[in-house]
Amino acid sequence: MQALQGADQPLPRDKPEGTMRNRDAAHASSWLSRDLTHKLLKVAPAAYRTHVNDLLLTALAQVLCEWSQQPSVLIQLEGHGREDLFDETDLSRTVGWFSSLFPVRLTPQIAPGASLCGIKEQLRAVPDKGIGYGVLRYMGEASFAQQLAALPQARVTFNYLGQFDGSFNEHQGALFVPSADSTGTALCEDGPLGNWLSLNGQVFDGQLQLDWSFSREVYHASTIDTLARRYEQALTTLIEHCTAGHQGVTPSDFPLVRLTQAQLDGLPIAAGQIEDIYPLSPMQQGMLFHSLFDEGAGNYINQLRVNIGGLDVPRFRSAWQAAVDHHDVLRSCFVSQREQSLQVVQRQVTLPFVELDARGQLESWLDDWAQADRQQGFDLAQGPLLRLAVLRTAADAWHLVYTSHHILMDGWSSSRLLGEVLQRYSGQMPAKQAGRYRDYIQWLQHQDAALSERFWTAQLAELDEPTRLLQAFKSSAQEGGYGAYIQLIDADGTRRLNAFAREQRVTLNTLLQSAWLLLLQRYTGQSSVTFGATVAGRPAELPGVEEQLGLFINTLPVIASPRAEQTVADWVQQVQAKNLALREHEHTPLYDIQRWARNSGEALFDNILVFENYPVSEALQRAPDGLVFSDLRNQEQAHYPLTLVVEATEVLSVRFSYDRQHFSAEGILQLAAHFDHLLQSLCAPATTRLGELALPTVWTQSVQRYPSEHCAHQRIEAQVERNPQAIALSFGDQQLSYQQLNQRANQLAHKLREQGVGPEVRVGLAAERGLEMIVGLLAILKAGGAYVPLDPDYPQDRLSFLMHDSGIELLLTQASLLGKLPIPEQVQMLDLA
Incomplete structure (x- = not known):
């Protein structure tokens, strides 16, 4: 109603008292040349991401407003009415009359680009392409229908029927072609005309034709013919403007975000370079914050290094660039505005690829080069957020340094990306992508936040206070940077853990979490403890989600209160149940959970546990013939003081990545030994009580500090x-x-x-x-x-x-x-x- 309200002056009429019967109908025509029609259909819409209808209506609104001397005009649009409103309903092959009629107010501007963008937005603002108007006008409540009937009425009807070239092309096997013979009278001659002016457009034989229908008892033929000529001029001007290199985007191009035109115009990326814009996932928001908060810390900058034999460097580079071209998430950058942060997908980016001759250089030189490359970091507002360097170390040997920002992808995606690159390198085309990362962002926007709040509020009720593992150490360490320690559980130990997990019908991840929760309780002395668990976050109901690239993971608190009298069997089943319960709510932003905890939004934990089941080495094992990969190294760094990354192969590997400002190397060794002890202790008889699982006393004594310079x-x-x-x-x-x-x-x-x-x-x-x-x-x-x-x-x-x-x-x-x-x-x- 708001769009229709206003004091409209009626359109000019030559003979206001004239009759408007079907017998009074006369016609005029507007035409475009084949060249202009081709530009209208194939070239002009790309300038401002419009449809053909947008250009046709912009030219019409301009002509009618100039004629009526009014700033806007009401036009009645006719549509096919077969809108995709219901997932379970497909009307594409249904026989019936579904046409919809609805009014729209169009306000053109002086400049062609501004006019086209403005009318494009006015048309996009009509909900469900206007199908609801007829429902409310003729099937809704009587009082509301009367209000609609009392509003100003559109005196011009417009309908663009589309392209008929293919339908009637004899060379393409068309069964029928239009006849030049008259069809006779189709309507009752004394019946009323549909409107003061009715315009029907179509493309046939490569040309746009627009038929103007009017009453000769109301308008002189010369009046309408003049309008038809002015329309041709206005539409030609619009087409020439759009094909002259002008480009622009409008808010309706990006329905997943709410942006004004001023905000769009203020983006540091040219409009023609923007493919899409959407919000960040919860995990991306957290990574963006910590990356910008402490830019020099190197948080979430990942680096993979591996030796390669038999490499064709140009082919390798082309395979990587093709992958970047294929996946929108690899062309994303991140822009922070005052109100919100945005993920901007760029149309084209060139992957930074450095090729260096490092023959004769020591391993330490390669380490220094890679470290310097990692320390460069990334400007998150400038994509792409990944780069490659190929350092030649011998006649047929190279060292790959692949540096990327974690905000783009999770580990599963990284493994799939490497596999795709190797597939392209071998000349094979990967399977067609089932979806895009934006589908996941759209899915997030449709989740029930209130339901998740109720779930997490109930979970948080069990937690008395945040779990601060680093406070239990009280380390005097003053070193900077991050250290790492890798704990290996041999094949026999790994087999025992897997066998016990199968026996208890839980996952290996559940056993690791169970042991870690016990360790946290022993170290902190708290009855209820929590840590951050990284979950896959890929919703099963999203088609093709397993094949998509992007950052789907999320870090969530696992909260538990292990009791001394609990049996091991009961304990691991409880932890498994907690993991299953949070699966329906694993998309919830961690910052929301912390807010619901009523601890002033402060962090609930200072350590996270990541269980990886996507080793990159497996992707490299599928390398095409002639390529040999060796000495794989992968460096990742989160902002948490302590991160445990578990890789499950024949030998279980637990990587402790720790902030040297809070943890000493000796303290981490003690922690790792205790963790290993508790993990192996879980494989005791399932009836063993948790209180019987004691930590080795030798490890609770002070640890001798050895000079780090001695081997x-x-x-x-x-x-x-x-x-x-x-x-x-x-x-x-x-x-x-x-x-x-x-x-x-x-x-x-x-x-x-x-x-x-x-x-x-x-x-x-x-x-x-x-x-x-x-x-x-x-x-x-x-x-x-x-x-x-x-x-x-x-x-x-x-x-x-x-x-x-x-x-x-x-x-x-x-x-x-x-x-x-x-x-x-x-x-x-x-x-x-």
């Missing part, structure tokens, strides 16, 4: 001088003193040096558990090499991959194991004995 073998040698006869190793009934251990290691180290072992040389170590394994490890360190542990109980294909992936040049093993090991031809062997 492990140097510390052994120092112990030899202090106490040579003290027992260094004990295995069954076998023992070695520090002196004996050092002597045997020195002897083996000399043999290794004779085989060429030195700095940067990787040596595989495959041995049964026992004294010889430790002797071999120490000998490799003394020779200056790097050891690669190989468990002889691993499957053959796993061992083969590790040997190739690590690039070992020599294998230190035992004669009894030679038949079990798939040793590459180029690898030398040396017996431990």
Whole structure:
């Protein structure tokens, strides 16, 4: 009603008292040349992201307003009425009369671009393409229908029927073509005309034709013919403007955000370069805040490094660029305005790709180069937020440094991206993308926030106070940056954990969370504790979500109150149930949850646990023939003081990434040992009570601080001088003193040096558990090499991959194991004995 209200002056009429019967109908025509019609249909709409109808109506509004000397005009639009309003209803093949008629007020501007953009927005503001008007006018409440009837009436009807070239093209096999013969009278001659002016447009034989129908008893033919000529001129001016390089966007182009035209015009990205704009996901908002809050910290800047053999660099670069072109999320940048933060997808970006010759450079030089590249960070307002460098290290060897901002993708997406790049590199086209990241953002906007608030409020009722693990340490560490420690649980231990998880019908992730919650309770002394769990966040109801790239993960609090009298079985089932319960609400923003906790919005935890089931190494294993990947390194850093990243393969790996300002290396070692102990303790009889799972007392004593500048073998040698006869190793009934251990290691180290072992040389170590394994490890360190542990109980294909992936040049093993090991031809062997 608001759009129709106003004191409208009626359109001019030559003979106001004239009759308006079908017998009084006369016609005039507007035409466009084939060239202008082609531009209208194929070129002009791209300038301002309009439809053909927008241009036709803008020209009409301009002509009618100039004729009537009014700033706006009411036009009745006719549509097909088959709108896609209901998911379960498809009217595309239904026979019936669905046409809709509705009025719209159009207000043109003086400048062509401003006029077109303004009318485009006026048309987009009509809900459901006007189908509701007829429902309210003729089927709604009588009082409201009367109000609509009393409003000013549109005296011009417009209907654009579309293109009929294909329908009637004899060369394309059309069954029918229009006849030049008259169809005769279709309407009662004494019936009323539809409106003062009725315009029907269509494209036939490559030309736009617009028919003007009017009453000759009301208008002179010359009047309407003049309007038809002016319309041709106005439409031509619009088309020429749109095809002259002008470009612009309007708020209706981006329905997922609420922006004014002034806000759009203020964006630091040219209108023609903008493909889409939408809000950030909850996790993206958090990452954006922490990235901008402490720009120099390097938070959420990820870096993957890997050695590549047999690389075709131009083809590799093309494959990456094709992936960037294909996925809108890889062309996104992030703009913060005063009211909101926006995710802007750019139409085209060129992937930064550096190619350097690093032959003759040491490994340390590569490390320094990669670190400097990572420290550059990213300007989040300027895409793309990923870059690659290929450093040539030998005639047929390269070192890839792939740096990206975590705000673009989660780990699952990164693994899929690498797989797609390798697929493109091999000449294969990836499957068609089922959806886009914007679909997920749109899905988020339709979730029930009130329902999530009720769920999380109930969960938070169990938590007495935030869980601050770092306060339990009271560390005096003053170092800067982040440190890392990797804890490995051997194949036997991993198998036991998986077997117990299957027995209890829980996931391995649940066991890890159960142990971590127990550890938090023991360290903090709180009855109820929480930590941040990173969830996948991909809604099952979103088609193709598993194949999409983007940041779907979210970090949510897992809150629990383990009781001493609980059995292990009951405890792990409780944790599993909590994870299942939050699945329906895992999209909830963490900042909302913290607000609902009524702790002034402060953080609920200072540590997070991430369970990864998408190792990048698996994507690299599927590399096309000729490509060889080895020595994979992946560096990630969140803003939390402590992050645990678990990678589940045959050997469970737990990476502790910690802020050195809050945690010392010794403290992390203690924490890791306690975590390992509690995790393994869960595999005790399921009826064991949690209160019976004690921490080793030795670890609660003070930890000796060792000089960080001394290597492990140097510390052994120092112990030899202090106490040579003290027992260094004990295995069954076998023992070695520090002196004996050092002597045997020195002897083996000399043999290794004779085989060429030195700095940067990787040596595989495959041995049964026992004294010889430790002797071999120490000998490799003394020779200056790097050891690669190989468990002889691993499957053959796993061992083969590790040997190739690590690039070992020599294998230190035992004669009894030679038949079990798939040793590459180029690898030398040396017996431990």
